[in-house]
Amino acid sequence: MTLHATVVASEETSGDLDLLLGVLPPRVRARIDALGDPDALLEVVLDLGRLPEARYADRVEPLAETPIERPDLDFTIARLGTFTKDNRAGIERTLHRISAMRNRHGDVVGLTCRVGRAVYGTVEIVRDWVESGKSVLLLGRPGVGKTTLLREAGRVLADDLGRRVVIVDTSNEIAGDGDIPHPGIGRARRMQVPSPELQHAVMIEAVENHMPEVVVIDEIGTEAEALAARTIAERGVQLIATAHGTTLENLVTNPTLADLIGGIHAVILGDDEARRRRTQKTVLERKAAPTFDVLIEIHDRDRFAVHGDVAYVVDAFLRGQQPRPEIRVRRGDGRYDVENGTAPLPFPRESAAPRRPTPVPEPSREAESRERRPVRIFPYAVSRERLERAVRDLGVPATVCTHPRNADVVLTLRSLAKKRPKKLRELVSDRVRLYSIGGNSPAKITAFLRELFELPGMEAEQQSALRATEEAIAEVIAQRRPVTLEPQNAYVRRLQHELIEAYGLVSESSGRDPHRSIVIHPAER
Numbered sequence: 001m002t003l004h005a006t007v008v009a010s011e012e013t014s015g016d017l018d019l020l021l022g023v024l025p026p027r028v029r030a031r032i033d034a035l036g037d038p039d040a041l042l043e044v045v046l047d048l049g050r051l052p053e054a055r056y057a058d059r060v061e062p063l064a065e066t067p068i069e070r071p072d073l074d075f076t077i078a079r080l081g082t083f084t085k086d087n088r089a090g091i092e093r094t095l096h097r098i099s100a101m102r103n104r105h106g107d108v109v110g111l112t113c114r115v116g117r118a119v120y121g122t123v124e125i126v127r128d129w130v131e132s133g134k135s136v137l138l139l140g141r142p143g144v145g146k147t148t149l150l151r152e153a154g155r156v157l158a159d160d161l162g163r164r165v166v167i168v169d170t171s172n173e174i175a176g177d178g179d180i181p182h183p184g185i186g187r188a189r190r191m192q193v194p195s196p197e198l199q200h201a202v203m204i205e206a207v208e209n210h211m212p213e214v215v216v217i218d219e220i221g222t223e224a225e226a227l228a229a230r231t232i233a234e235r236g237v238q239l240i241a242t243a244h245g246t247t248l249e250n251l252v253t254n255p256t257l258a259d260l261i262g263g264i265h266a267v268i269l270g271d272d273e274a275r276r277r278r279t280q281k282t283v284l285e286r287k288a289a290p291t292f293d294v295l296i297e298i299h300d301r302d303r304f305a306v307h308g309d310v311a312y313v314v315d316a317f318l319r320g321q322q323p324r325p326e327i328r329v330r331r332g333d334g335r336y337d338v339e340n341g342t343a344p345l346p347f348p349r350e351s352a353a354p355r356r357p358t359p360v361p362e363p364s365r366e367a368e369s370r371e372r373r374p375v376r377i378f379p380y381a382v383s384r385e386r387l388e389r390a391v392r393d394l395g396v397p398a399t400v401c402t403h404p405r406n407a408d409v410v411l412t413l414r415s416l417a418k419k420r421p422k423k424l425r426e427l428v429s430d431r432v433r434l435y436s437i438g439g440n441s442p443a444k445i446t447a448f449l450r451e452l453f454e455l456p457g458m459e460a461e462q463q464s465a466l467r468a469t470e471e472a473i474a475e476v477i478a479q480r481r482p483v484t485l486e487p488q489n490a491y492v493r494r495l496q497h498e499l500i501e502a503y504g505l506v507s508e509s510s511g512r513d514p515h516r517s518i519v520i521h522p523a524e525r
Helices: 017-021 026-035 070-078 122-130 146-160 196-210 223-234 248-252 271-277 310-318 367-372 384-394 414-419 422-427 442-452 459-479 490-502
Strands: 004-008 012-014 041-047 053-056 060-062 088-090 097-102 108-114 118-120 136-139 165-169 189-192 214-220 238-243 264-268 282-286 294-300 303-307 326-330 335-339 375-380 398-400 409-413 433-437 506-510 517-521
Touching: 017 026, 026 041, 026 053, 041 070, 070 108, 118 146, 122 136, 122 146, 122 294, 122 303, 122 326, 136 146, 136 248, 146 165, 146 214, 146 238, 165 196, 189 196, 196 214, 196 223, 214 223, 223 238, 248 294, 248 310, 282 310, 294 310, 375 384, 375 422, 384 398, 384 442, 384 490, 409 414, 409 422, 414 433, 433 442, 459 490, 459 517, 490 506, 490 517
Parallel strands: 136 238, 136 294, 165 189, 165 214, 214 238, 375 398, 375 409, 409 433
Antiparallel strands: 004 335, 012 118, 041 053, 041 108, 053 060, 088 097, 097 108, 264 282, 294 303, 303 326, 326 335, 506 517
């Protein structure tokens, strides 16, 4: 299903190109001036023994008839700041970046002079996500505009929303060279990094010393930086960052950066479980909650793909479902079309189900008493609230008890069941059985209860109901009138409510079971 929204935004570009051209050899600058079109210039390349080149958005132009010589390089180097350990230098209070190539003796044999511009308005296409308070990770190939978007995001959060923003500026690309940051970051504060290998330490220092509400980071690329990002997120600080890669799949397959999306590990299933899932015995699962809530793939300057729930999307991807992100496209007239992707439907039963539990042992009581009493479940490291809600939604004969001595069943996480800590061993006896699930999500808990009480499969019905919900959502948006859905049980209605809310619409339940159904209303109700 395709939904469209149109957002209007304008872009302004602020640059100081003359300052960059002023450090170039005179013959090179003269040729650039003669070519014109300064707004399209991306970088100037000066390589020893080769013709200098100007690279534009759509072409490459030679800048001289004779190759670059050593005096040409020396002329430029003498007018720059000091090169750092990552072989980068800048021009004070500008965003221009000059990167050096060296020979084996450390002598500079090439320079890449990249034009830096503060572009105002680029963040508008994803401004709602940046302002949401959720941590946002940007992916994209080099040169696609990730750093420009970071700079603009920091300025918007600091100036427009008044949040305390700290930018960790490893190579001075975000806020420029020199002690005074470029005005492109607004009121955001900037922390410089002495050398790239210390970026993770400065990230932690920013949180511990300066109490930011938002931390902005360019290029998370090492395991230490990924761990520092997790530490920051766990302290309740919003992160806006970029990482190496272009798609979600790049992060899943990158062992260094996979922790940004929760980490991936292999789980070995038992024979029965593998047959039930119809998979191999070794499967991949997410280890923990993602560091970043939202993932934005920048396909090009005018096309973005937004994954609004990283945990859900990663879980679906590992189970073979292709992500369906929200696509946002910038048009030539300054408008943006938003094509709403749809979240993957709930996982197939084989993928979400825990180990199949054996029948719950009954205490030695009269048969009629056994039949009347519900199964008592004690959650150990499992969300009590989610378990109680799943029991209510499914209507199964179970209660969630507050003390293990009253329990028939102890429900815990599979990772703890494998370790068997002393406290957990003390909870299990001949009367009390232990069951484990692979995660603390509502889907895992619901699947456990359905297996425990041998409820018939309902996935096909759920998927059909959600597809009908998506069609009704499209009708409500297009015709601006309420639509009533077919009656469903409490669990399916909850899934429908969540899907409707994701589209920004209003829903309510009406009627009584088994004829209780949902009515979808337009947003401006």
